[in-house]
Amino acid sequence: MPLGYVLWTTAELGRAEAVDFLWRPRIGELLWNTTRLLVAGVVTSVVVGVAGAWVVERTDVPGRGWWHGLLCAPLAVPAFVNGFGWVSTTHAVQSFPGAVMVVTLSYYPLVYLPTVAALRRLDPAVEEVATALGKGPWQVFLRVTLPAISPAVLGGALLVGLHLLAEYGALQLLNYPTLTTAILQQYATVFNGPSATLLALVLVTFCLLLLGLELLLRGRRPRSRVGAGTSRQVTRVRLGRRRPLVLAGLAGLAIWALGVPLGALVRWLVRGTSTGIEGGELVSALGNTLLLAVLAGAVTTAAAVPVVWLAVRHRGWVTTAIERSVYTASAMPGIVIALALVTVSIRVVPDLYQTLALLLVGYLILFLPRAVVSVRGTFELVPPGLEEVARSLGCSGPEVARRVTLPLVVPGLSAGAALVALAVSTELTATLLLAPLGTETLATRFWSDASSIAYGAAAPYALALIVLSVPSTWLLARLSIRSR
Amino acid sequence: MNNRLVRTGLRPLLGVAALTLVAPLLAACGSDEPTLVIYNAQHEPLLKELAPEFTKETGIEVELRNGKDLEMSNQIIAEGKASPADVFLTENSPAMSQVEAAGLFDELPNDILDVIPEQYRPHSGLWTGFVARSTVLVYNTDQVQESQLPASLLDLAKPEWQGRISFSPTGADFQAIVAAVLELEGEEATKAWLEGIKANGKVYDGNNLVLEAVNSGEVEVGIVYHYYWERDRKENGDVSDHSAQHYFTGGDPGAFVSVSGAGVLKSSDMKSEAREFVKFLVDRKGQQILADSYALEYPLNPEVQLEGVTQQFSQLQPPQVNVSDLDAKKVVDLLEEVGFL
16 A cells, blocks of 8 residues: 555656656765665674674673673664764764764674574584585685574675665654655655655665565575484684683673763763653653554554465465565665654544544554564464364364364464564654644654754663563563574 | 463453554544644754643643644645645745645734844745754864855855765755745756755755764765754754854855744644644744753744854844745756756
């Protein structure tokens, strides 16, 4: 639907006008900014994420569990809070290198997590054979390990890329204009003019290119093998004299990624000069955030059930297409989906405009894939045989679902709901556009204070967001190192 | 036997589902009293001070939807007759003119209009100004001497200012200044000026950021309105202790005074309450609240004076521009052409 909307409004505009608009100097600047941030941000995130994962998983670095936790922890700090921490510390980050640094610090865990998981599951025998054949650790890594974990790394890189394309808050604070920040500016000056949707079209094209590129790079080489190998400890690379250097690197990364934003938050909390902390507003924003998160989590997970059920139990090209389209929609940034919903609701269903229901629909489109992934995980573990037995004992279809299937998938459902709830609580762009009259969440409150440089007033909201994000980050960190 | 398991497994889910259905209903029936809906593009804290006083005085509940000038004007136009808005408040007048041109404002009675001097409201009587802000050039006092400052805002487009100026072209504040330049100098000259300052300037998103950049010495001067600097000076001086304000004189486009507007929408189903609100806004009491607030904008009711700012309202030397003549649409077109948007 959002894609259709973007294409439709563009068609409405007429070709000449569209070409005119796209041929402006500003577009060139935005494309250049977006492209170089995308390339540099993804590359640095991959380097930092893979290096971190390799050190934690494959070397004898002391305190591996602690480092794993610390390297995952930046996930709990939303990118715009991180940007706030840096900008309120030094204005030097309001530049291209600064922007690359801040987004890398926020997003490298998206590469780190799958890479750690892949390294865990990789049969150490392969690497041992290579070592036995006389290859040094570097050669083993480049020629054996890296190719084997490349799907995980690529998947992580794709996630970083999609996040970068959709990122608004952090880049706006860093004064680094991209397609996404420009769309929100267009929205603020001309509401939902055709120019905003044209920019959205360019952005969607970027997303699709990224998805295609990932498919292409992943290739069709078979990677599966029979048997997972014996599960035993890998021989870790001895760091020896390089140990202090590696430890310093890890500590530096942790301080850089966590110390600066958290330090800035604490500093502003202590000073709190801007307006002082208003407890009432904080509590009401917290309440709204929790309510939206719980509702969206429930609705989205409920919607994921039929999608997963069709995809798992009734495999066919139609059901596969439905499942795929869910992922494609989520590749679009929140701003595009919100713009589509605003326009469609004003023209077609004005009663829905500016209601909680519409906001929930927006969240549903954005975050359905997260729910689908976790629900699917548990659903596939339910043996169809159990359902067949129930049916043969005289249970009707709905009764089978209620008495057999559902109880077995409840853990997956709650994990899905939790993931969606977390994404909702830090969502900014769609919430800014779609939230009903007077609804303020932690993210929007933080945003209105931070963007008018009332740093002291913004800090409590940022802290509340981090506190809300900690449990899911912990969950993800645990899941990534769960052994086979 | 299995029932127990099913029930305990299902209960939380059912609870959540019930909540999902009930919550929107709860949100819809908050109170029986109809509430006045204000689309507010004025600074949010200002209305948070004013609205409770209005409610205390009249018993009319007020709900705010906050946004930016042109976002909200375009939104009101898109919503048309279905708009939930009763009153529209802006920071600057171009967005008001836009809604006026779309024919969506209801006429205001004379007891509201007569309070505000004629030059600060449109001839049509379809809306009124209620506070005003003066354009200024803030400059870093360590880097620039007062004697080196330009005589006219238009001079900033000259090559000698290369790399030394800053402004926030995405905001309604700057767009109002451009609208004034457009009205005074014509389209060609305005475009040339915009191209000049684009070549010379650094762009920020927000006047507070401009102020901060000038104060920290990142850039020498910035185009903003007077109250950003005044406000910070009053609060703590964090971003104003290395800078000062330069007021343009003699009717220069840089001395432009921009007016914040208020109007009642035709689509409103609470027109008399909406008028009451606008009346409160321009009358002595409301204007005094505005003058005493953190906002430091100039009240337009002559009975109320703004104290404690470097320049009194009567000392300003603004150019003669009628508020109805400022053209928001043309300004956005120009900004897009030049590449700011």
